[in-house]
Amino acid sequence: MRIALLTESTYSNAQRGDGWCGRLADGLVEHEFQLYLLARGERTDPVGPSPERPPVRGLSAVHELAMWGRRPAGHRPSAHRRRLYRKAYEQLVRALVLPGERASFGPGLYRLAELARTDGGLPAFLASGHAQRVLERVWRSPGADTAAGRPLVRDVLVAADLLEQCLRPLSADWYGTGPAGIGSADLCHVVGGGPAALPALVAKQLHGIPFLVTEHGLHLREQYRSYRTAPYRWPVRALLLSFFRQLTGETYRQAAVLTPGSAYDQQWQQRCGAEPDRIRVVHEGTPAVAREAAGAEPESPTLVWAGALEPGRDPELVLHAFARIREELPGARLRMYGEEGVPGYRAHCVAVAERLGIAAAVRFEGRPGSPAEAWQAGRLVVFSALAQRSPRLLADAMLSGRAVVATDVGVAREVVGPTGLLVPPRSPTALAGACLALLGDEERRARLGLAGRLRAQERFAVEPEATAFREIYLELVSRWPAFPAGERLQPFARPAEYWVAGAAQSGPPAGPTAGESTSGEAAGRGAPASGALAEAV
Template identity: 45%
Template sequence: MRIGLLTEGGYPYVSGDAGLWCDRLVRGLAQHEFDIYALCAGEHQENEGRVPLPPQVGRVRTAPLWGTEDDGVSYGRRARRRFAECYGELAAVLCADAPQEPSGAPRTSPLAQADRFANALYGLAELAREEGGPARALRSEQAVRALERACRAPGATRLARQARVADLLTTAAHLERILRPLSLDWYGQDGLGAVDLCHAASGGAAAVPGLLARHFSGVPLLVTEYGVRLRTHYLTAAGSSPAVRSLLAAFHGRLAAETYRQAALITPGNAHARRWQERCGADRARIRTVYPGMDASPFAEVGEAPERADPDTLVWAGPIEPAKDLVSLLHAFAEIRAHEPKARLRIVGTPAGPEGETYLHHCRELAELLFPDAARGPLAPGGPPVSFERTGGPEVPTSADAYAGGAVVVLSSAVEGFPSVLVEAMLCGRATVSTDVGAVREVIGGTGLVVPPDDPRALAEACVTLLRDPQRRARLGAAARARALELFTVEQNIAAFHGIYLEIVSRVPVRRVLLDDAGRPLPFAAPAEAHLPGHWSGTTSSAAARGGPRWATRPPVAVPAVTEGAR
């Protein structure tokens, strides 16, 4: 089977998001051939290079989403008229789809709006295929004026009507970056048009090439989201003006809805992501939850010897940033020390960028105020009560060493997606106390204590409960390790996607014709699992004319259904 893997700012770049998951998937499915189509997020990614690729990767094609790309294509009068119609329709949908005023009501049905968006998107794609890429047109004054007319048109929402020239320019520039895949030459029979399946490793821009391959060549699309791109857009767009946020939220929401509508299957990484997808219109019958796979081997030694843990030590691990809410954890630990004077807290992690460095400095100052003994070294006798350590240092060479140093692992996040740190602690057989955010409750599944976020007292009470009860810690730790080994390993993830690939391809007709040197069909030239038994599309009549055999239609081979993980 030939898979077109679509990524945005990720694999195969060294610094890419979700690169480890994609690499494990490609290496684990060595029986398939992979073509990688990567959208580069920035110049730094290209400069840092790519990871070594296994032999099953046939080709790698990349395109930048950063900077200003100019393909030199200038449209004539007729092409400009087509562009104005399609882009104007797209802008009209965004202005009508922005948040309504309390007394407002949509002028058309949601289905009609979805169709208008899809027609505009594919109209721009067909124009790009016939006349050349629309990169220059998407940045032109014509595009900005189309946005302005849509914002000023009757029925436009209040926020759209408030858009100023600067807002229109910002919106047009963002749309050009997201729609840049329309200008690529990836969709012919020498590219995505020849693959059996497109697998988008995220939503957003990464899914756009999959949508176009489906539109032009009928290639089925699989969408995997371990972090919902629409949610990410909402979290990162806070610095924009209200008009820009409204228009871009409408665009990303429409793009997500169209992606879910056209996808053969959607695989969220947890129920939290699944709920976002269903709110955006994803069909529940086409959703399969597939948990991210983690390598359990680095944590095996720690998990098999839980008795080595310090019974008085709490461990927090992960990237240091404001979303992890270490401030609440420090205040909670002050209350813990009031009940358990021997308790210690080890904070192990690396700051996430300049903001993380600033936040770490703030947390150190707070720890010095709450615990004056914190100035002593991390290995000083009897203390300090709080220590800050970095993974990879002499005290904590690996992540497993961080969890090995304590009997209870704490997660204090105010915002969380899939808590991979929590899974690592579970693989180490540690009892956990976590805040109820993101997919935490789903991951824990009753094998740890869960408290409300931003509640230091509840966090302290849960930690004290486990510090005082070693037998309960042992039971929860053993149950957590068993659950992690069952649901969250690399092997589970790879097996799930292998079954999903077979399920999708078994439902679509054969599109590729494989012939020998004499022009006769080769029914066994590709793996049998990649094709639906029956007539060879477009080859039966020609084979009969040459005196070759006619392939009789047979009942389809039953492909085992992929069962959804426990939620």
Template identity: 40%
Template sequence: MRVALISEDTYPYVRRGAATWCHQLLHGLDRHTFHLVALISAATVPEPAYTVPSNVSTVSAYPINGRPVRHRNRPAATAAAVILCRGFLSEETEMFADGLRRLADLAIGGHPLHGVPLADVLLDAWQAGRRPDSPRMSVRDARSAAELIEYALRPLAVRLPPVDLCHPVAAGLPLLVALAAKWRSGTPFLLSEHGTYLRQVEGSPSVRAVLLRFYRALTRLGYAEAALIAPVSRFNQRWDLRHGADPARVVVVPGGVEPLRYPVLPNEPLVPTVVWVGSMVPRKDLHTLIRAFRRVRDAVPHAGLRLVGPQDDPGYVASCRRLVERLRLDGVVRFDDPVQSSRQAFAAGHLVALSSVAEDMPYPLVEAMMCGRATVSTDVGAVSEVVGDTGLLVPPGDPVALAGACVDLLADPARRRRLGAAARARALRLYTVDTVRRAYTHLYREVTAA
């Protein structure tokens, strides 16, 4: 089977998002031939971060921010843009689909919106369908929103080689490539979702409102056109159904890890230590964990906290460091660089904590469970369905409850071992890479057979 695997700013050029998931999937589906389509936000294509397996026939990188190719049929493109904008701003799905399909047809040979007065079109559509509670849109706002939408629609110009199936690994921009292929050549697509795709856009209230409606309309259209939708959790499945997905075409396929890479950790360090692993960004809510650890330190005088991972938001990390100083936890809370494997980080702790406010598929928890480490987590998103009864759950944003759960486990070695063993058994049963590969082998057959 020939499959076009479509990603955005991840595989094979960047080690983030669904990149590791893509790499693991490809290595297990060697009966299929893959054509990789990588949408890149950078102006130039970076050096690959992965060596692709032998079942990948071609890798095509498309810098979305590169200079677009002007299309000669500007009147038709302008008319399609009017239908598109009026469709998503008024939440008329059929109108939005009509406009997008016209633009997909016009994108053959060049990007259809380059040279189109999209800001004027957008401003007219906003004023025509403006609700009493909607923010006002200035000319400057219209230009900002138009530029973002113009960039977002550039993947419509991507042309695929003959394939049997498209597999976008996220909604949004990868979805546009799959939709265009379906409309042009009838190629079905399977949509994987590792998270809910609604971008956080900076700008005025009207710019944010425009982009929110655009991506919401695109996501709903993708759900309607997909042969199958495969979210990584029941939490995401509820999102899909809430936005119009057919329940019969939604199949939950949780993410998985390779058990051989995460064998059981037999020993614990001498100093009581809590470990957190992840990207240091606001939604991971390190402030709550740091405040909780002030209470942990008071109850367990020699305890330490290690925060391990990339510092992707320097401003946020700086605020965390200031909080550490204010709570007099200098030297107690460590900010460690990323390690080659999260198992190295887990080995330095007695338990693993997760303090997030949003989780679609908490891979660090799955990896900790596979290593046999006990976990304490905030009960958000898919955390409870992943952990089950093998870890402690506390309300999000509650440092008192988080501290209490950590202290209880630090004080009870037998309970830590019992929970860790149960967590590994659960991970081996539900969250392995082989399980993911078997599921997608079946889904590929189901889509192409239909």
């Protein structure tokens, strides 16, 4: 079948062979994948394969839409069409700022997409003064969520520009039924959520194509985190977060299946309105499962910590716990791997180590050449985060065969399970006690390390992930109509012969003329098979 992969990333990260999209296409070679990319970063390499970068097996084509920078070309809509755009845009904006009109988000969104597909005037309208005046009037109306913030004129201009960029996928030239169009796909697979779901929502409305959503870390949650430090006034941030919140809700309502990367993300999806019976946890596979375990332990009792140097990772907790460990094991060492996540935070950690009197035993290594290099350097691995949202780093450490001690937050309990030690966050005493217990028991360290490696290999292998999506694809397509025909959906509109080599180029089979047999339709209604099919049965 033909799968449309929709994702929001830089081109190189989404297309490269070791990326998630490339691994999925490589693992399901029986399907044809086309990548539809919302590019947020500046691309320095040309679209398509090159001698330096061979094509990824399974990706038959790559289509790209720039999300930032100059808006797409398009003519200004006529006065009549402009009134239609204004009405649909006002419906959308009212859903963002008026609590009583949240339900109008979807209709306003689809109406804008319909108008954009008809005349291509959406980019010009969203950048016009007409759209800015609609936004300002609704935003300042009584009862608006952000009315107390008294948005300034500059807020309106900034927010209008940001909304135009967020809505840019509605005006992409992807929605036809030709070879490059999403309309020719059997299924849409949204990777990451957010604006990448907009083409899937439009394709479902136009062509009745089902879609599923895979999130390895929730897009809405990351937007809330990033907008805390965004360079905009708070009314602008509130408006944009309302857009992402409404988009997430509409995506979860319309998706046939949601596949979060962890049960922790599953709980967040349910809190955002997703129906539990449409959620299936599919752990993200990693090629690191084939990597050999770390070699012999270092001679001195050494702890390894890895992560960004920022308050959320709480490296101070490790430093305070290590000071207690040094009281029991004077020869202990601590190696901390990771780049500075907050300016000046590395110097702060160095000052904390000096104040605790452990600076001589602590080494800030920076970014390692590879994660395996970091795990090799210690006898056990320590994680001290206040919120562990992604299982990837934990799983990679477990694959090394080193014992793991982690704070019991986020996905830690789900990933580590009984193969490591979990301690409460912000408790240096508990963390130091767990580390001392393992440093003093070589047999227990080896047993937990081996158990953790086997657990990670079982849960995060690439093959089970590909198998899970193979089954989901087949299930969705088998119970979803192939083509909408007016108001009445006709299942099995594409017979098996359509996919025979050469037949697909000739288009869907024409309906029978007067006097011809309609055995295909009769068979679709349950009549006996005839001809070669009857003989085969």
